[in-house]
Amino acid sequence: MADGGPVEHGFPHLATVRAAITALYRRLSPDTVAQFASSVVPADVAFADADELHLGVQRVAAGMVRHFRLPDARFVVSFREMRHAANVELAAGPEYFVELNDRFRTHRRDIGAALAHEVAHVYLHRLGLAFDGVRDNEILTDTVTAYLGAGWLLLDAFREDGMSSQKLGYLTPEEFGFVLAKRADVFGEDPSPWFTSAQAYSAYVRGAERARLDGRLPPLAAAGWVGRRRYARERRLALQGRATDPAAGPYRFEPGSPPRVSFPCPTCGQRIRVPVRGRVRARCGLCRTVLDVDT
Numbered sequence: 582m583a584d585g586g587p588v589e590h591g592f593p594h595l596a597t598v599r600a601a602i603t604a605l606y607r608r609l610s611p612d613t614v615a616q617f618a619s620s621v622v623p624a625d626v627a628f629a630d631a632d633e634l635h636l637g638v639q640r641v642a643a644g645m646v647r648h649f650r651l652p653d654a655r656f657v658v659s660f661r662e663m664r665h666a667a668n669v670e671l672a673a674g675p676e677y678f679v680e681l682n683d684r685f686r687t688h689r690r691d692i693g694a695a696l697a698h699e700v701a702h703v704y705l706h707r708l709g710l711a712f713d714g715v716r717d718n719e720i721l722t723d724t725v726t727a728y729l730g731a732g733w734l735l736l737d738a739f740r741e742d743g744m745s746s747q748k749l750g751y752l753t754p755e756e757f758g759f760v761l762a763k764r765a766d767v768f769g770e771d772p773s774p775w776f777t778s779a780q781a782y783s784a785y786v787r788g789a790e791r792a793r794l795d796g797r798l799p800p801l802a803a804a805g806w807v808g809r810r811r812y813a814r815e816r817r818l819a820l821q822g823r824a825t826d827p828a829a830g831p832y833r834f835e836p837g838s839p840p841r842v843s844f845p846c847p848t849c850g851q852r853i854r855v856p857v858r859g860r861v862r863a864r865c866g867l868c869r870t871v872l873d874v875d876t
Contacts, residue, residue: 588741588748591755592791594720598756601724603850606867608710618768620730621648623775626693641693645700648731654703660686666749669699671706694738694749697731698722719751727760733772737781758788795847800832802873842876
């Protein structure tokens with residue numbers, strides 16, 4: 582939890598974020614991912630100052646349990662002074678103990694965000710899905726929280742001005758925006774009306790701009806003129822048996838008859854292989870997205 586200190590911006594963890602989306606689709610089926618088409622809505626985490634603290638926390642926690650489809654899980658929430666926003670004890674269940682930072686006693690609007698991350702930890706623990714290393718595993722948790730419909734709360738907890746700052750989670754604000762935009766593209770759900778933080782909305786816009794680029798890279802038919810021209814040059818070199826530039830784009834040519842090109846699916850990141858023979862329609866074998874491709 583960044584509290585008053587500098588907030589990291591940009592896309593420094595994007596490779597791990599992409600790997601997390603791919604891992605999520607590999608662990609779940611597209612049909613299971615589709616069960617999360619509706620996000621947590623603001624009413625589910627509304628917390629007035631007049632609400633009794635512990636009853637309100639248990640209500641919000643129960644809402645997160647329902648959202649992540651953990652009907653047999655029970656969360657016992659307490660508060661203490663700590664460096665991080667929250668912590669969960671990943672035991673065998675069905676009872677899980679969550680500690681929230683003492684600051685949430687008075688900053689109640691962000692309790693839903695903190696609990697979303699911790700309940701997602703339990704969800705991933707039950708799935709047996711984890712990355713090596715604390716940092717990468719936390720990035721996985723943030724990414725899954727956002728992609729499955731609860732992470733807009735984490736982005737909305739981001740606030741920054743000339744005097745102070747606050748951010749929850751390990752992703753940068755723009756990376757949260759990137760994942761939320763990827764989700765919005767799949768489910769047609771725009772989270773922007775839910776943001777109460779102007780800084781969160783701006784970060785979402787920047788993340789969405791970055792996410793849209795994935796759908797405009799060659800050999801996708803929607804690629805721009807510059808990318809298409811670079812792709813044509815690399816294809817010509819590959820067909821001549823000459824070395825191509827690995828930095829030209831995320832696509833890779835493979836020899837054969839006909840030769841093939843592989844590229845990452847803009848939805849899930851799984852690599853797709855298609856023949857080099859002009860305009861084709863390709864279907865991702867992992868997330869089932871159908872793409873127009875011009876090879």
